[in-house]
Amino acid sequence: MGPAETLFSNYIPVLLATIVGFILVLSALLGARLLAPFSREREKSTTYECGMLPIQRSATNVGMRFYLYAILFVIFDVEAVFIFPWAVSFMTLGAQAYWLMVAFIAILALGLGYAWKKGALQWR
């Protein structure tokens, strides 16, 4: 069997796990549909709040700070993805590859230091 087919057959369980997980949740929900009582009332389906009706829909404003962290996360997660292949093969690549990675991480560390200094890491 060729490498491509081996790769494919390795990931069959992943596809199956997705399907089985979906069926699991679906069957639980269907089971509840059969067993659980249902009675529609107007008051019951209001949004939960401390004793009063909420004024607007909730999807209005979200703090800007969440986006700052999201941007930082994208930068550093891409970095982590770059480190993955290096971490597996740096022993065969030798010292030069190591110092290249040091430079790579140092540049990103500078970026982190800059964000830190600008106060992007401080939750306000």
Next chain:
Amino acid sequence: MPEGLFGLNPWLDGLIRLLLIVGLMTVVAMGLIYIERKVLGRFHARVGPQRTGPFGLLQSVADALKLIGKEDLRPRNADPWTFEFGPYLVFIPIFMGFVVQPFMADFNVRVLDLGILYFVAVSSVSIVGWVMAGWGSDNRYAMIGGMRAAAQAISYELPFVLSLLAVSMLSGTLNINEIVLAQWQVPNIVWQPLAFVIFFIAALAELNRPPFDIPVGESEVVGGPFVEYSGIRWSMFFLGEYASLFIMSILISAVFLGGYVWPFGQELGIGFQLLLTVIKASLLIFLIIWVRASVPRLRIDQLMGYAWKILVPLALVQILVNGFVLVYDLPMPILTVVGLGGIALLSWLTERAIRKPRAARASAIALQSEAAS
């Protein structure tokens, strides 16, 4: 092609293994709920569940039956699609994480060469489900909880990934089973104590376990994204939470504690291998419950600062030190010494952050003056 345990074609083989996992996961999750309540009860100087069945053993069964029989509400304002599909997106990725978990030498669903990358990728998808649940409920508490969950998950994803990378550098592979087999003499925790501590903390945050449970903090956001969910749909989140606790403890025991080979080597029978995995995972679960019982919940600024200012830099330093020692073929005990020094530094920084919350105070004063003006 790696021949399956059941010697069948890969579809059927995978399906049988996954169905076994379904049974295992359900039983373990229910057991974990009981154990957590019992152990927490002991920590609180009470007995915990004791009325349902002998020693309260049937408590989880009673809970499950109650949850199935409860009405499944959907608020009128909720967005139907995101609200309905939130539980699916939380649960399915957690279930997919079982594919690479090494329980025994010959029983995992499938040995993937990129096991660690696969696990990291899949496990972070479920945060989409959290945000969907929070957004779709059309409830402010749920919305804030979902946003907090997203912020926390992406921040702690980095130390999580980087400390796993530090370990895979030692073994030179991303295949979890090969990492386990490489530890037959010395488990990775000896060489990588700092990576273990960072990974444990980040795993607590990824699991949304206390002290990192601000997305679901009852006293702040009354249950976070799940506030509008009831009955079986809520129990899907709950099942997912305990299943991921199970997965995470298996993963830590495999990657850091030598999984099923240390300390007796890989020639052991299946029963002993399973026993080793169970013992190590149970110790970790007990540790996680212990942390829940004794550490108060963090504030959100402490939470984000801890990940970005302390854990990420330390994890990067750990990777660089690993690379240096391995490339220049220095003696391995250097790694242990550096790691222990790193732990000392980490605890000093944590202690300092607790004792002198200077930045937090300054920002609080700034907020007050802003509000006054």
